[in-house]
Amino acid sequence: GAVVSQHPSRVICKSGTSVKIECRSLDFQATTMFWYRQFPKQSLMLMATSNEGSKATYEQGVEKDKFLINHASLTLSTLTVTSAHPEDSSFYICSVPANEKLFFGSGTQLSVL
Amino acid sequence: GQQLNQSPQSMFIQEGEDVSMNCTSSSIFNTWLWYKQDPGEGPVLLIALYKAGELTSNGRLTAQFGITRKDSFLNISASIPSDVGIYFCAGLSTLGTYKYIFGTGTRLKVLA
Numbered sequence: 242g243a244v245v246s247q248h249p250s251r252v253i254c255k256s257g258t259s260v261k262i263e264c265r266s267l268d269f270q271a272t273t274m275f276w277y278r279q280f281p282k283q284s285l286m287l288m289a290t291s292n293e294g295s296k297a298t299y300e301q302g303v304e305k306d307k308f309l310i311n312h313a314s315l316t317l318s319t320l321t322v323t324s325a326h327p328e329d330s331s332f333y334i335c336s337v338p339a340n341e342k343l344f345f346g347s348g349t350q351l352s353v354l
Numbered sequence: 355g356q357q358l359n360q361s362p363q364s365m366f367i368q369e370g371e372d373v374s375m376n377c378t379s380s381s382i383f384n385t386w387l388w389y390k391q392d393p394g395e396g397p398v399l400l401i402a403l404y405k406a407g408e409l410t411s412n413g414r415l416t417a418q419f420g421i422t423r424k425d426s427f428l429n430i431s432a433s434i435p436s437d438v439g440i441y442f443c444a445g446l447s448t449l450g451t452y453k454y455i456f457g458t459g460t461r462l463k464v465l466a
Contacts, residue, residue, distance in 0.1 A: 242399070245396075247396070273452075275453070275454070277456075282461075283459075284357055284442060284456050284457065284458050284459050285397070285442070285456045286456075287453060287454070287455075287456075290453065332394075334396050334397075336396075336454075338452075338454075341385045341402070341404065341446060342387060342399055342402050343387060343399070343444065343454050344399065345389075345396035345397050345398070346396050347395055347396045348394065348395060348396045350394065
């Protein structure tokens with residue numbers, strides 16, 4: 242499988258600031274990574290597919306200018322929540338597909354005040 | 355976004371009891387995955403299924419890939435308190451785009 246490291250695990254920020262979340266694939270070259278969002282007691286909702294060296298593919302209803310994704314190498318994808326607002330508070334999780342399985346990072350709990 | 359129907363939504367069981375949950379879809383999937391998620395953590399892969407009819411075990415866990423390729427089942431035998439958590443199924447869709455679709459989750463609580 243793939244070992245996925247995600248940082249930070251928790252972030253609290255003021256409304257209007259930007260927050261960057263990093264997702265690293267430690268032992269697998271990931272040409273693709275997925276970013277999910279999870280609200281309390283709900284399932285995981287796919288936000289976007291991060292593609293190494295090219296633009297991310299966003300799911301319907303996800304604002305690409307709000308959630309900036311950069312996948313500059315085979316081991317790192319970043320999600321930047323720009324001008325965060327309280328409604329962006331959520332649990333964000335990245336994942337790496339490997340051999341038809343999906344391996345997740347430990348998640349980032351974002352709280353916007 | 356698209357989700358798979360998972361049932362039951364939640365369940366309380368006594369320690370030692372067996373647990374069953376299932377996941378259904380209107381679409382065909384080529385791969386089914388089952389995960390467990392603890393609070394504040396990312397989901398952890400339990401079992402992966404790749405062929406219709408496949409039955410796979412991982413310790414006390416057993417999962418099956420439905421013959422129609424539109425459903426999957428997870429059974430937990432002799433539950434213990436650490437089985438508490440949320441269980442998610444996921445199907446790999448390769449129609450059009452390559453993406454994983456998640457079930458709505460089953461919240462399991464085990465009473466000692």
